[in-house]
Amino acid sequence: MSDSYFEEGSLVGVLTPEPLDRVLDYRAPEGGCWLGAFVEVPLGPRRVLGVVWGPGRGDWDPSKVRAVSRVLDAAPMREELRVFLERAGAYTLTPLSQMLRLATRVPGLSDPPSMRKIYRLGQGAPDRLTDARRRVIDTLVEYGGLGFTLKELADLAGVTPSVVKGLAQQGAVEEADTPRDAPFLPLDPDLPGKALTGDQSAAADSLRQAVRSGRYGTTLLKGVTGSGKTEVYLEAVAETLRVGRQALVLLPEIALTSEFLTRVEARFGARPAEWHSGVTMTERRRAWKMIGQGDAQLVVGARSALFLPFRDLGLIVVDEEHDSSYKQEEGALYNARDMAVLRASLTSAQVVLASATPSLETWANAEAGKYARLDLTARFGEAVLPEMRAIDMRAEDLPGQAWISPTLQSEVGRRLQQGEQALLFLNRRGYAPVTLCRACGAQVGCDHCDARMVEHRFQKRLVCHQCGETKPLPTACPACGVEGKMAAVGPGVERIAEEAARVFPDAKLAILSSDLFGSARALKAQIEEIAQGETDIIIGTQLVAKGHNFPRLTLVGVIDADLGLQGSDLRAAERTFQLMRQVSGRAGRAEARGLALLQTFQPEHPVIRAILSGDEEGFWRAEAAEREATGMPPYGRLAGIIVTADEAAAAFDLGTQLARNDAPLREIGALVYGPAPAPIARVRGKHRVRLLVKAPKGAPLQAAIARWLAPVRTSAKLRLAVDIDPQSF
Ligand code: ADP
Ligand code: ZN
Secondary structure: OOOOEEOOOOEEEEEOOOOOOOOEEEEOOOOOEEOOOEEEEEEOOEEEEEEEEEEOOOOOOHHHOOEOOEEOOOOOOOHHHHHHHHHHHHHHOOOHHHHHHHHOOOOOOOOOOOEEEEEEEOOOOOOOOOHHHHHHHHHHHHOOOOOEOHHHHHHHHOOOHHHHHHHHHOOOEEEEEEEOOOOOOOOOOOOOOOOOOHHHHHHHHHHHHHHHHOOOEEEEEEEOOOOOHHHHHHHHHHHHHHOOOEEEEEOOOHHHHHHHHHHHHHHHOOOOEEEOOOOOHHHHHHHHHHHHHOOOOEEEEOHHHHHOOOOOEEEEEEEOOOOHHHEOOOOOOOEHHHHHHHHHHHOOOEEEEEEOOOOHHHHHHHHOOOOEEEEEOOOHHHOOOOEEEEEEHHHOOOOOOOOOOHHHHHHHHHHHHOOOEEEEEOOOOOOEOEEEEOOOOOEOEOOOOOOEOEEEOOOOEEEOOOOOOEEEOOOEOOOOOOEOOEEEEOOOHHHHHHHHHHHOOOOOEEEEOHHHOOOHHHHHHHHHHHHOOOOOEEEEOHHHHOOOOOOOEEEEEEOOOOHHHOOOOOOHHHHHHHHHHHHHOOOOOOOOOOEEEEEEOOOOOHHHHHHHHOOHHHHHHHHHHHHHHHOOOOOEEEEEEEEEEOOHHHHHHHHHHHHHOOHHHHOOOOEEEEEEEEEEEEEOOEEEEEEEEEEEOOOOHHHHHHHHHOOOOOOOOEEEEEEEOOOOO
């Protein structure tokens, strides 16, 4: 037999998602097993999930080696995915068992296949053929007798489930039981797409050619919002389907998926598989299986979709590639954009990084010729970028605790008169960031974190944005006990909405902030309402910056353009530049050029000036030059080390000890800074201390860090996390 099959009784090494630091030896069960097979193995008194990772090591007492309990009914994990997990783990310094956890987050993997009801064309004739009933029958005929779940069929036909049920009673539709994990409807890449414009079709041609090459390659697809990036990369998806491979599209927000699914359906005639936290357990299990069998051609998902067991992945699109939500900030600390490139390189796939405002890393990789670059220069349908102007807040006459300047007010007023929409943008959730006592000056903080509690007026509570703890709004000061002196200081979106309601009493307002929507569905409903023009003024956080099309929106007012520039973060300039350009891009359409107004106290700041002038390449070049001069990424490498302990002193002790014993780092020319309190020094009652390692570009950073940290003994009370390529510090 081949070396990927283990006969009954032979030794196999099984990797489990349990926190053990090695692959364990077992005996192959009756019937043998394949390399990569999903299995259940005994571990102490329990049975746990595992994957056959290779031959056993044979370094255990043979009489103590136990047998694999059973082989699960799932396609074995392919070599490509196993190597990807190993390499991604080595890059992020994450234990392999923890990487495996990312790839086995699927419910019911060990359950036997279960059945579900499907509906298909029956023999009987309905007594009365209403319009709705005809649509159901037409749909079933159109799909050549395929069966659907009740919901699928009702959705496809645009009827309520009761219509289908009615037809079933009369035998015109047949109910049948089939295995739950049914394949997805086939997507048709040859349905006509939109007629592309000149540079769109040139870009689509390049991507199609790249896909056909069957080799690895990464392309930056750059173009302002509305320039047709999505149309273009859907053509790359089409080509991938034509050559019989699978495609994955990563989106930064679940809120964007429904709009995207509708577009996929319009282009390919059916919906793709979805993979994100909003997908039900049953659907997840089905998607996971179908993806492994190659019966799901296209997957749309969040960053975790990168770890799905594709059978033959030919294309990964990372939409809004600069988005910080691609960085997983808990557990395995990985950046999905970088891991997409890694996975694609292992499976000879193409990567498309789409963005209006690429990350500096991606921009620099394109400059250096490591990535190809395609530019879409115009907005589709001649829509032009908005005019951008600063409002110098030093010259505006505003009372205390008010933030909408007279200049902005009059521009908003004009839009309302013309029946257009205005957006007021402030990247801060809640009502007020600070609640303080006017008698003693004390601010209300979280009991578990070194963070202020943020007032959320709609919830009538104070909320900690670090740990989620809430408290009622105090009437008396928790510090000095004086009654009636508590005051809200500074603005959040809720407070801007209150101000807007005061200034524009007749306008219809809507607030878009992630915490105000219990579900993706509620958010989607609100977004649709706005898109249909039922709102006059939108007040929003970062949530509005991303990809939604609001056709009547012609004015964007940024309440505090300086907000992101405070602090010393490496990416402060880059982030502010990206965010301001994205938000501004919401304004305007073909017939009416939009206007973006930035309220700022420092209109001469270089970043604000770059935003206003629109000289993007100039901004990137200046930012790149500064990073290069200081050896910062992408011209040097960084790693963050976070020590967490119950006692601040314990965290500092370990930090200090690490900083002193830095020989392994010095050997590769790296420097260590710190220990210093982490930006939020206490979260959920744990104290956090940070060290920063800075290394030259080509240095073997991970190996050096591994040697450096090897002697450290951690425990439940004293934890250590390594963050390679931290997003911020
Ligand atoms: P981006 O992804 O760059 O923001 P989209 O692909 O979403 O841009 O395009 C913006 C809007 O313009 C969408 O509604 C899209 O359907 C439309 N559009 C773009 N290109 C074309 C085209 N060639 N023909 C028709 N509609 C187009
Ligand atoms: Zn807290």
